[in-house]
Amino acid sequence: MTTTTITVADMVRRYADDIAFVAEESPAVDLDSLVDQLGAAAGQYETAGITGHEDIAAAAVLLAEAGRAEDPAARDLLLKRADVLCWEIEDMTSEYRTMVGG
Template sequence: MSTAALTVEDVVRRYAEDIAYVAEGSPAADPGTFTGQLGTAAERFEEAGVNGHEDVETAAVILNEVRNTDDEAARTALLGRAAELLRDVPDMADEYRTMV
């Protein structure tokens, strides 16, 4: 059984709605917009005292690296790391929603 490779679009699709809520924008449709919203969301999480804001900021940096590399092995590893760092975003967004 083969497993489909994780893509930047998968990561965007998975977290765009929650990140857009925190960043007060529309859900991102592309990786560039999404990484920008991650930076804004990280700042808002920090201001609200939501734990994990550093992971969101780091994920934005990693996703920019993914967009700038042609090395497929590096892309795969970086995407996996970004997805891992973002795994708590739904819970973080829920916590943020209760504070706002």
């Protein structure tokens, strides 16, 4: 069985545009910016009543931990867990766009 490695660059590439729209900022280009924007977006999703905002907040915590992890295996695990929690960002953002007219 092969395992897929998730990198910080993968996380930024996959989620930065959608999260930036919700956070009302320019797309993140690094982990710290993505973590900050995920936290802001989680609050926006919650305010809009969009299900899944808790997962986005939890993903921000995991990504922050990944950024501090010295052990590569621990970092990989944290990134994978965060990626799983972010799987609905595209749908959540689509719902958010509909609500705010964007």
